[in-house]
Amino acid sequence: MSRILIVDDKDMMRDSVAATLARKGHAVIGAAGAEAALQKLSERQPDVVITDLQMPEMSGLELLEQIRRVDEQLPVIFMTAYGTVETAVAAMKQGAFDYIAKPFSGDELIIAVERALEHARLVRENLILRASARTPGRTEGPSHVMIGSGPRMSSLKSRLAMIADSHGTVLILGESGTGKEVAANWIHAHSPRADKPFLAINCAALSTSLLESELFGHEKGAFTGADRLRKGRFELADGGTLLLDEISEISPAIQAKLLRVLQERVYERVGSSQSRAIDVRVIATSNRNLAEEVRKGAFRSDLYFRLNVLPIEMPALREHREDLGELAAHFLRQVSSREGRPVRKPGADVIELMQRYDWPGNVRELQNICERAAVLAPGESIERSLIEPWLTTGRAVLQTSEIEVKQMGEAIVDRLDGLGGQLVCNGEELTLERIEREAIVATLEQNNGHRQRSAAALGIGVRTLGLKLKKWKEQHLVEPTL
Numbered sequence: 117m118s119r120i121l122i123v124d125d126k127d128m129m130r131d132s133v134a135a136t137l138a139r140k141g142h143a144v145i146g147a148a149g150a151e152a153a154l155q156k157l158s159e160r161q162p163d164v165v166i167t168d169l170q171m172p173e174m175s176g177l178e179l180l181e182q183i184r185r186v187d188e189q190l191p192v193i194f195m196t197a198y199g200t201v202e203t204a205v206a207a208m209k210q211g212a213f214d215y216i217a218k219p220f221s222g223d224e225l226i227i228a229v230e231r232a233l234e235h236a237r238l239v240r241e242n243l244i245l246r247a248s249a250r251t252p253g254r255t256e257g258p259s260h261v262m263i264g265s266g267p268r269m270s271s272l273k274s275r276l277a278m279i280a281d282s283h284g285t286v287l288i289l290g291e292s293g294t295g296k297e298v299a300a301n302w303i304h305a306h307s308p309r310a311d312k313p314f315l316a317i318n319c320a321a322l323s324t325s326l327l328e329s330e331l332f333g334h335e336k337g338a339f340t341g342a343d344r345l346r347k348g349r350f351e352l353a354d355g356g357t358l359l360l361d362e363i364s365e366i367s368p369a370i371q372a373k374l375l376r377v378l379q380e381r382v383y384e385r386v387g388s389s390q391s392r393a394i395d396v397r398v399i400a401t402s403n404r405n406l407a408e409e410v411r412k413g414a415f416r417s418d419l420y421f422r423l424n425v426l427p428i429e430m431p432a433l434r435e436h437r438e439d440l441g442e443l444a445a446h447f448l449r450q451v452s453s454r455e456g457r458p459v460r461k462p463g464a465d466v467i468e469l470m471q472r473y474d475w476p477g478n479v480r481e482l483q484n485i486c487e488r489a490a491v492l493a494p495g496e497s498i499e500r501s502l503i504e505p506w507l508t509t510g511r512a513v514l515q516t517s518e519i520e521v522k523q524m525g526e527a528i529v530d531r532l533d534g535l536g537g538q539l540v541c542n543g544e545e546l547t548l549e550r551i552e553r554e555a556i557v558a559t560l561e562q563n564n565g566h567r568q569r570s571a572a573a574l575g576i577g578v579r580t581l582g583l584k585l586k587k588w589k590e591q592h593l594v595e596p597t598l
Contacts, residue, residue: 118143163232166225196215304399433479
């Protein structure tokens with residue numbers, strides 16, 4: 117349902133326009149003058165404004181100027197008498213969307229409003245897409261497929277379904293790689309807000325000042341470089357859902373502002389003192405124990421209680437191993453479809469091997485291994501010998517050689533990261549840093565020292581690669597010619 121603000125000092129005209137639009141299913145808000153209209157705008161922004169051009173105290177043109185200070189894209193339609201058409205055309209040059217000359221029919225009014233709503237929809241979609249593109253770590257659209265039919269996942273999906281039907285704030289906790297973002301997408305996709313925007317932001321990837329601007333937006337001139345007004349994620353997600361990923365990483369200053377949004381459902385853009393009302397469902401995620409963070413004084417207790425309305429604990433993959441086969445089959449189909457390859461199938465011994473593995477990287481680690489296997493498997497089936505080198509278990513010791521370290525360095529780093537295991541090479545225990553160094557040096561040698569190609573192959577930035585090499589050269593750990 118679209119919200120239309122009608123501004124006219126004449127009650128009869130205002131009521132007539134409102135009745136026509138209400139019959140078409142629009143929610144109509146009336147204002148008897150420009151000052152009242154600006155107050156309505158601050159309380160809740162409409163989708164379209166229809167205003168008379170000639171009004172006492174403040175004209176329609178002056179109202180348009182005030183609206184543009186708040187929102188540069190909000191469509192404004194002028195109602196004008198025949199003698200002021202030239203003024204209406206001039207208003208369009210100043211940013212009005214359209215005008216209709218009095219007297220006008222109901223059909224004329226409805227057509228103008230529908231055109232304005234379609235324009236507003238396209239503008240908003242464009243802003244949402246741009247905001248999504250600015251989100252670090254998100255390279256593709258959100259997935260909301262929950263795979264797994266075992267008891268643990270079935271119980272989780274039942275809980276998610278109950279939560280999706282509500283409008284309360286959700287806190288999703290769990291280890292890295294357990295699918296917290298997928299669960300958030302699932303909740304939105306099965307909620308009454310499914311046809312509204314879903315936006316996400318990684319709180320750990322942005323500085324405090326940048327995160328504040330991304331969340332709440334900023335006014336033109338609010339700080340150096342703010343050359344135009346920008347809407348924040350809360351404003352763009354109005355009516356929908358906002359995912360705050362890694363909420364435990366936000367600074368105390370942002371925690372205080374976020375608390376106010378959750379308590380009062382209002383916020384201010386950076387550089388503005390005008391409060392704006394919003395209707396956004398917040399879903400927060402964290403791989404930390406937030407209750408422990410509160411006890412340590414690193415996280416506000418009042419914000420924690422505001423977030424922890426509908427808690428969800430995502431199980432580690434080792435806690436629902438019965439879903440391994442189903443998950444692996446899903447990821448293999450996904451990769452095969454993307455790459456245009458035949459679907460590779462894991463043998464029973466591969467699934468048995470996976471069942472014995474602890475999966476410290478959880479579902480994300482399984483997904484990475486399935487993708488690697490789908491690409492590297494020489495035949496139609498995935499053999500145990502292919503994936504066994506990529507897995508380690510608990511405190512196990514993996515024996516290897518210098519050559520194998522160079523060949524498998526990156527994969528070994530992935531597998532050992534977060535484990536208490538050891539990698540032994542020629543009787544010497546290797547650290548993760550040495551494995552990383554060996555993998556980087558080997559990649560540089562394969563690319564004849566070309567840093568850009570090597571960085572792309574390793575999945576890291578050229579600057580990151582350069583800093584690592586600089587550090588190792590100073591420590592005389594790599595050749596100075598690299």
